[in-house]
Amino acid sequence: MSDPILEVISLTKCFGAIAASDGLTFSVKRGTIHALIGPNGAGKSTAIAQLSGELRSDTGRVRFDGQDVTRWSVDKRARTGLQRSYQITSLLPEFTAEDNVAVAIQSQQGHSFRFLEDARKDHSLRTPAKKILKRVGLSDFADFPITSLAHGQQRQLELAMVLATAPTMLLLDEPMAGMGQSESLQMMELLRPLKGDITMLLVEHDMDVVFALADVITVLVKGQALATGTPDEIRADPAVRRAYLGEY
Numbered sequence: 001m002s003d004p005i006l007e008v009i010s011l012t013k014c015f016g017a018i019a020a021s022d023g024l025t026f027s028v029k030r031g032t033i034h035a036l037i038g039p040n041g042a043g044k045s046t047a048i049a050q051l052s053g054e055l056r057s058d059t060g061r062v063r064f065d066g067q068d069v070t071r072w073s074v075d076k077r078a079r080t081g082l083q084r085s086y087q088i089t090s091l092l093p094e095f096t097a098e099d100n101v102a103v104a105i106q107s108q109q110g111h112s113f114r115f116l117e118d119a120r121k122d123h124s125l126r127t128p129a130k131k132i133l134k135r136v137g138l139s140d141f142a143d144f145p146i147t148s149l150a151h152g153q154q155r156q157l158e159l160a161m162v163l164a165t166a167p168t169m170l171l172l173d174e175p176m177a178g179m180g181q182s183e184s185l186q187m188m189e190l191l192r193p194l195k196g197d198i199t200m201l202l203v204e205h206d207m208d209v210v211f212a213l214a215d216v217i218t219v220l221v222k223g224q225a226l227a228t229g230t231p232d233e234i235r236a237d238p239a240v241r242r243a244y245l246g247e248y
């Protein structure tokens with residue numbers, strides 16, 4: 001299970017004179033949690049957007065699960081299992097947590113979002129929706145309208161929504177953003193057991209989270225991969241310490 005599921009090959013994206021990705025090359029092994037770290041403006045979010053298909057790359061290639069997906073749309077990548085985590089804005093605020101997950105399961109089954117009412121009434125979606133809510137620790141909140149959920153719970157629901165689409169690989173851009181320490185710990189405990197089934201590429205500023213969760217870390221500086229290695233290798237890498245980590 002150590003073959004790469006994702007290969008990023010010389011990916012470039014320029015915004016005017018700024019090369020946000022500049023020949024970015026790294027690969028992610030199947031079933032691992034791989035973190036992308038680096039200083040502000042290093043190109044982490046740009047890389048995630050290029051990999052999800054939201055941003056079209058200027059040059060370079062992306063291979064996912066044996067296929068060249070470089071020119072594929074967001075939807076086509078998602079249908080193949082390469083999925084970015086949902087933002088709360090894509091949730092339906094007037095619906096309950098369970099309704100939202102049911103809609104996400106239904107959309108994965110090939111129905112469009114115009115069958116919202118059907119998703120609410122379709123009892124065959126209830127059991128899988130409850131199972132997913134349990135997986136993210138939200139069983140007690142299944143019947144709550146999502147506007148009444150705390151911030152951390154909304155992030156857990158975002159994770160539930162993306163799990164409902166049965167991804168092979170998740171692109172997680174700051175899943176702990178805006179969370180307090182206990183919420184952040186809880187999210188870590190939710191992500192950890194997904195490993196193996198789901199490969200994860202994680203952008204996260206909290207180095208405690210990164211070093212506790214990641215199997216492999218790639219350090220980005222100015223749109224390029226400065227180093228890739230295990231947390232211990234990255235911690236000990238003199239070039240990384242100079243460029244980014246300092247005395248961490």
Ligand SMILES: Nc1ncnc2c1ncn2[C@@H]1O[C@H](COP(=O)(O)OP(=O)(O)OP(=O)(O)O)[C@@H](O)[C@H]1O
Nearest residue numbers: 015018019020038039040041042043044045046047
């Ligand atoms: N849409 C855009 N238009 C112009 N410049 C952009 C755009 N998006 C990103 N950039 C620039 O590209 C560079 C990389 O930005 P990006 O947001 O990918 O970095 P980042 O590593 O995610 O940063 P942060 O840690 O602060 O979130 C920055 O110099 C940024 O200003």
